[in-house]
Amino acid sequence: GARGGRDAADLGILVKLLDARQRLPVHVHPDRGFAASHLDCPYGKTEAWYVLETEDDCAVHLGWNRPVDRDELDRRREAQDGEWMLAHMNRVVVRPGMGVLVPAGTVHAIDGGIFLAEVQEPTDFSILLEWSVTTSTREESHLDLGFDAVMPAVSTDALDAAALDALISTAGTAPAEAGFRSLLPSAADPYFRLFDAAGETASREAGFAVVLVSDGAGALVSEAGSVDVARGQVYAVPHAFGAWRLAGAAEVLVAAPGAGWPMTLRGGDVR
Template identity: 30%
Template sequence: MYREPVFLKPVFQERIWGGGKLQELFDYDIPSQTTGEAWVISAHENGPSIVMNGELQGKSLLEVWRDYPQLFGSETTDSDFPLLVKILDANDQLSVQVHPDDHYAQELAHKPCGKTECWYILDCEENAEIIIGHQAQSLEEFQQLVSKGEWQKLFQSIKVKKGDFIYVPSGTLHSIGKGIVILETQQSSDITFRLYDYDRVDREGKKRELHLEEAMAVMTCPHQQVIQHNLKEQLTNLESTRLIEGEYFTVYHWSLGGRVEVPVTTGFLLVSVIDGAGQIVTEESVSTVKKGDNFIVPATIGNYFIDGDLEMIVSHT
């Protein structure tokens, strides 16, 4: 069985707010200069990743999850693949939006799950901002501010810098600001309710659809700020920072400076290399890894070590 990392090819999504940073920063072969998203580890039906190496080369992660459950530490995989990892290039402001929780998604939107997500800031312009939450104390106040278009009074903005981490539970009003590139780890969901889109129009002169009723139905009011406490652990040649340990995912930032023996786990890991280069060495293979690579460490990999100067975002369920 698989004794090496499962490397995946990104799936690109063009967006009205996209740009060219995914090519500039990661040397990705993007389809246009309005590429907003790279779905780098995805088994979602709207853009499944394709395996690039080994016996399963050419298969989609959707197929692999369904047909090879042992790679994920399970006898069967009756549910959907749980996570989706993206890299987003916000060349312009994203819409102000909110995502539903599992209950709403399943009962009212007839989707498998809601969408809780988190962001690691990979790159950003000076004084870049995100919207996270709102300032209304009641739904009535929220509706009044929306009806009057008093967006500056309503939205809560904060400045961000490279290396910042933001947790965005379902129900949180949010928007990624212009000039920000993020790595997003989320539930495997593509459901979004737009509240406000800056009156933008697409190439055909049409405004994008808004979902005011749905957004207000799923939004947390008043806004609840979730404080995350990073947990740093210094091992030989590895600084591991746990960014979030939540209901749906646990996410780490790993900074390697040499050879690191990785403990064997019963599950699988999702890994995105955000800087540097190195090697992953197993009992049967040597794989070169570099900035922009994305892969799954399967549960079947056995003993392995990583060697190099690398920064990685690592997640698991």
């Protein structure tokens, strides 16, 4: 069960594999405070990207590179001026093994040619500032609340170099080892966690996790049993599997709910 999540099906995280063949639009996700007051949901949609593969010189676009005037942003949104938006955003060239945290409220987009694992709060709340490059319409881009209501959820502040750097981890660019290594900046911990490991490991504590087998073959082993795993497979590991370890010669990514979940849902956003 969810042990205090919003219902018995609440697992605290959502994990996706995203293979962007074309640039994804400029968009923003609301935070927990906005979702609680406007969308009757305790979760916003802070998310993180872990880069698995990329073509040359592909980038993610994250946060404004200078403060943006709200009235001008409204005008550029209505004009669907994606080029203006991207020019005012931080462009970060990515490589495999990079982890990027995308806090709720932060404008973002992803170039085509990037294959990544996305770990996020378990909602699908998106405010599209640039719907013209998608199959969505303007009326499908503001959470059915209207842009006047949702635009306050969009930060217009600059994300400066130091703040941007704090959202990026390069831990995964070094080879995985036997320990469970965090692949995301520490600011992600209250929302979700992402680890990797390879070969024979010590045990991880019991708890829901999503395990993606990125290379090799091996087994997930606990007192409840052993499950053979191989490259390309994805497993949902239930709490009832107990404490478990990795055996054999597999390399895995392990996504888990945030530290302290679900109690962290009680107070809105974690600061």
